[in-house]
Amino acid sequence: MSFRGLSRSNTMSGMGVSAHSKNTYMELQRKKAHRYVIFKIDEKKKEVLVEKIGAPAEGYDDFTASLPENDCRYAVYDFDFVTSENCQKSKIFFIAWSPSTSKIRAKMLYATSKDKFRRELEGIHYEIQATDPTEMDLEVIKDRAN
Incomplete structure (x- = not known):
């Protein structure tokens, strides 16, 4: 196997996850310290890093406006809602x-790294793959959560 082939297979196996990324996710999941977290792959460091954190008071529009229009990202969003039985719930x-x-x-890099990164984040309720904003609009989130 050539060095070039070895290099590519390492890239394809996925990126590492920074401790800061895991800790920031845990703060969202356990402490409700954040509404959302947007993650970016740093190719030079070969790691998934935190790019932006949304305050608990921020809404879904703030979250979607924070995603780049022409580049890939991973994100987690803590969606609060009230059930038909009037119970307050939250789904990540x-x-x-x-x-x-x-x-x-970028599409290839994010696609090949997604499963490894996703496995690092315990407690995710739903996963959405979106290629345009309509595939993750608030109605889609509400339908999945209910």
Whole structure:
């Protein structure tokens, strides 16, 4: 096997996850310290890093506005809602954002790293793969949560 082939298979196996990324997710999940977290792959460090954290008071529009229009990201969103029985509930969504306008290399990198990263985040209720905003709009989130 050539060095080049070895290098590519390492890239394809997925990125590492920074301790900060895991801890920030745990703060969202356990302490409700954040509404959402957006993660970005740092190719040089070969790690998934926290790019942006949403305050608990921020809403879904703030979250979607924080995703880049032409680049891929991973995100978790803590969705609060009231059930038909009037119970307050919360579901955590993992969103793999891969807009059709992003570069093919980015799409491949995020696609091949997603499963490994997703497994690091325990307690995710739902996963959504979105290539345009309509695939993850608030109605989609509400339908999945109920």
